[in-house]
Amino acid sequence: MIRVEHLNFAYGDGREVLRDVSFRIATGETVGLIGPNGAGKSTLLLHLNGLLGQPPGRGRITVNELPVEAPHLAEVRRRVGLLFQDPDDQLFSTTVAEDVAFGPVQLGLPADEVRRRTGDCLAQVDLRGFEPRVPQHLSLGEKKRVALAGILACQPEVLLFDEPTANFDPRGRREFIALCRRLTATKLIASHDLEMILALCARVLVLDEGRVVAEGPAPAVLGDEPLMLKHGLEKPHSLFHAHPHGLRNSV
Numbered sequence: 001m002i003r004v005e006h007l008n009f010a011y012g013d014g015r016e017v018l019r020d021v022s023f024r025i026a027t028g029e030t031v032g033l034i035g036p037n038g039a040g041k042s043t044l045l046l047h048l049n050g051l052l053g054q055p056p057g058r059g060r061i062t063v064n065e066l067p068v069e070a071p072h073l074a075e076v077r078r079r080v081g082l083l084f085q086d087p088d089d090q091l092f093s094t095t096v097a098e099d100v101a102f103g104p105v106q107l108g109l110p111a112d113e114v115r116r117r118t119g120d121c122l123a124q125v126d127l128r129g130f131e132p133r134v135p136q137h138l139s140l141g142e143k144k145r146v147a148l149a150g151i152l153a154c155q156p157e158v159l160l161f162d163e164p165t166a167n168f169d170p171r172g173r174r175e176f177i178a179l180c181r182r183l184t185a186t187k188l189i190a191s192h193d194l195e196m197i198l199a200l201c202a203r204v205l206v207l208d209e210g211r212v213v214a215e216g217p218a219p220a221v222l223g224d225e226p227l228m229l230k231h232g233l234e235k236p237h238s239l240f241h242a243h244p245h246g247l248r249n250s251v
Contacts, residue, residue: 001027001158001186002048007059009043009052017043019210021059025186032201032218033190036232040210041190042085045160048188050076064157078107081151081185085163087143088136096122096138096146097131103154121149125179141172145179152183161189165196194222194236206231 002025009018017040025031033041046052047061050073061068068076084090093099097118104114122128125145130138135146144164151159164180165173177196180187191197197204197218204221206214208231214221222228223239 001025001029001064002188003060003062004048005060007044007047007061009040009047009058017210018047018059021207021210021212023205023212023215025188027064027186028184029203030187030189030201032197032204033188033207034192034194034197034204034222034233035207039207041207042162044207045082045162045188045190048158048160049080049082051082078103078154079156080158080160081154081156082160083144083148083151083162083164085166087140087147090147090150091135091143094134095131096127096133096135099135099146100131100150100153103150107154117153117155118149121152122146124152124182125149126175139172141168141176144176148179156185158186158188159183161187161191163191163193164189165191165193192233194233195238198222198236198238206233208232 005022007018007021008016010016021044033044035041043052048063048068050068063076063079066072066076066079091099093102100118100121101114104117109117118131122130125148127142127145127149130142130146135143138146161180165176168176173196177199180189180200189197189201201218204215204218205212206221206227213231214227219239222236225235228235
């Protein structure tokens with residue numbers, strides 16, 4: 001579903017953020033993306049959604065065989081939904097219904113189909129009946145679920161999550177993890193919440209200083225304490241009695 005080959009990227013100030021990044025994600029797979037602050041995780045997600053374009057000669061990305069390049073970016077953004085860390089960066093309408101309906105309206109769908117998708121997707125994120133509510137008056141967890149409903153309304157093939165449980169209380173975190181588990185799309189989840197990554201992801205990529213430095217089964221990667229410490233992370237408490245196996249270490 002996702003193929004990234006030798007992706008490099010630097011911002012306008014010349015600072016290299018991604019260095020020769022290559023990986024693949026199979027259809028239906030849920031993969032964790034972990035690494036310290038500044039590793040390039042958010043920048044990588046923006047590339048997969050086409051929001052940073054595709055610099056010529058700096059690598060190649062395809063989504064279900066569709067190149068992430070200028071002629072295809074509108075379709076890429078329909079296929080690949082990105083949930084930002086801060087939902088206030090994603091919600092802008094005066095009602096929940098308008099926010100969720102925005103994508104389908106832009107796709108030119110008939111009004112009855114827009115209404116159907118809006119109701120169905122709000123029900124899918126456990127917000128049935130929230131259509132008339134004002135997004136800015138909702139809790140953090142509710143805002144994130146409204147933003148996710150708006151993404152789901154475009155029926156994407158891939159879901160990208162940037163720190164989806166950041167600043168959640170324990171109940172909100174549990175509910176969001178359960179919601180993510182129900183979603184059948186291919187998923188890439190960037191997070192410092194390693195217990196959540198362990199609960200949802202079969203495989204993990206470790207990104208540090210813009211490079212993929214390790215990848216493998218989630219219990220093996222997250223259970224390798226020297227690897228975690230080397231790259232500014234900590235082994236999850238639930239794995240302190242587990243033994244790593246099957247790890248492919250790139251450094």
